[in-house]
Amino acid sequence: MIHTRTALTTIALAAAVALSAHAAPATKLGDKAKPADVGDAAGGKPVKPQFGEWGVSKEVRGTDGWYLYAFSDPTKKQVLGMIITNMAPESIEKGDLADRLTFRLNGGGQIKLGGNRGVWYMVATEQGGIRQRMMQAPNFKEHPVDRYKRLWEADPTLTLKRYIETDDLLKAVAAKDGGALPGAAPAIVRGAEAVDMDKPLGPQLEHAVMIGDAAMLRELLRHDVDVNAETTRGDTLLTQAVSFGRLDAIDLLLKAGAKVDEPNKRGETPLRLAASRNHLRIARLLLEAEADPDVPDARKRTALAECVDTNRLTMAELLLKHGASPAKAVDIRGRPALHEAASDNHVEMARLLLDAKVDVNAADDRGQTALHVAVEAGHVKMVEALLAAGAKTDIADRYKQTPITTAERRNRFEILDMLRKQAK
Numbered sequence: 001m002i003h004t005r006t007a008l009t010t011i012a013l014a015a016a017v018a019l020s021a022h023a024a025p026a027t028k029l030g031d032k033a034k035p036a037d038v039g040d041a042a043g044g045k046p047v048k049p050q051f052g053e054w055g056v057s058k059e060v061r062g063t064d065g066w067y068l069y070a071f072s073d074p075t076k077k078q079v080l081g082m083i084i085t086n087m088a089p090e091s092i093e094k095g096d097l098a099d100r101l102t103f104r105l106n107g108g109g110q111i112k113l114g115g116n117r118g119v120w121y122m123v124a125t126e127q128g129g130i131r132q133r134m135m136q137a138p139n140f141k142e143h144p145v146d147r148y149k150r151l152w153e154a155d156p157t158l159t160l161k162r163y164i165e166t167d168d169l170l171k172a173v174a175a176k177d178g179g180a181l182p183g184a185a186p187a188i189v190r191g192a193e194a195v196d197m198d199k200p201l202g203p204q205l206e207h208a209v210m211i212g213d214a215a216m217l218r219e220l221l222r223h224d225v226d227v228n229a230e231t232t233r234g235d236t237l238l239t240q241a242v243s244f245g246r247l248d249a250i251d252l253l254l255k256a257g258a259k260v261d262e263p264n265k266r267g268e269t270p271l272r273l274a275a276s277r278n279h280l281r282i283a284r285l286l287l288e289a290e291a292d293p294d295v296p297d298a299r300k301r302t303a304l305a306e307c308v309d310t311n312r313l314t315m316a317e318l319l320l321k322h323g324a325s326p327a328k329a330v331d332i333r334g335r336p337a338l339h340e341a342a343s344d345n346h347v348e349m350a351r352l353l354l355d356a357k358v359d360v361n362a363a364d365d366r367g368q369t370a371l372h373v374a375v376e377a378g379h380v381k382m383v384e385a386l387l388a389a390g391a392k393t394d395i396a397d398r399y400k401q402t403p404i405t406t407a408e409r410r411n412r413f414e415i416l417d418m419l420r421k422q423a424k
Helices: 144-154 160-166 168-177 201-211 214-220 237-243 247-255 270-276 280-288 303-310 313-321 337-344 347-355 370-377 380-388 403-409 413-423
Strands: 013-015 050-054 057-061 067-073 078-085 091-094 100-104 110-114 120-124 130-134
Touching: 057 144, 067 144, 067 160, 144 160, 201 214, 201 237, 201 247, 214 247, 237 247, 237 270, 247 280, 270 280, 270 303, 280 313, 303 313, 303 337, 303 347, 313 347, 337 347, 337 370, 337 380, 347 380, 370 380, 370 403, 380 413, 403 413
Parallel strands: none
Antiparallel strands: 013 078, 013 120, 050 057, 057 067, 067 078, 091 100, 100 110, 120 130
């Protein structure tokens, strides 16, 4: 038996299961969109999951944020490994069939399965404590992806998550280790690190947050510990949990009294970090705990400013719905958020800000409006969006340049026609 640990933020399950169905043809999928975030699937209406085949693998991407990937051996007609996760991988690399399977999560950590001709079964808690063991898995006569497709076609309301939680085939695998699948009770607790009362609790608390060991963290929080203490890395426990994507740890810390807006030594609040890493579920949890979306970091950037800079529309929309102020979302040069969107030609982000009633004619420290910026850069679609929102063509900056004179100077003839028509 082999045991390994690594810090991952997903529920991952790899199980080798025998399969009598035909082998997957060696066709390669094109670019694959990440699954929708939980609860974001078309207003709750049934949406077709994405089924695919990739080399000797089959996969399904659910509409509820879940992903199932199964790696097969075409010569033996067996499924050698299966991964179930609620985070889409950036890449999956396959080696010599049973000898290697590498699973990279968002460019970060990796899991490798390999070795002899034995059967690999790997489980992970949602908090990230990974264990790997040699064992014999149940024999399945139907590929788990094919089975879900068949059941979904009969009932389009069957989400992948519900299939994972309720299907007898997958429950049989979960039963091998006390419940590894979402919805199984209890979630894997065996293997959690024990609290050592003979050692200082602070470092153990930090360690439990870092590796995402909810059982250990829950036990530590029963004792007299400071949930707002600074870690050895200069984080708060909450900003550390956000950095590692530990949703359960964040929930436990908030319930134990962690300050939701307390920054780390770099001036980053938990919400600002969640925005920079595009952790939507974590951001929702923090906002529900009344995090202030307008608290800036040490560079005076709010969470919304970060989203505008990186063009993260869904996160920006979430922040705006919870009261984030576009007027306070300035870039590192102090320019309004709309200027940042105009400079980078992020038209949909600009429309989102305009819908939030941002001042389309607000000027920066040089007296330039977002229209000046878009004209200077030659962004035709952005100019169209700004003009449609009421951008003025005759505002002069401190250099006495209007958007029209800027277009003339830069030979932006198409834009110049648009501006002159607007000015009439």
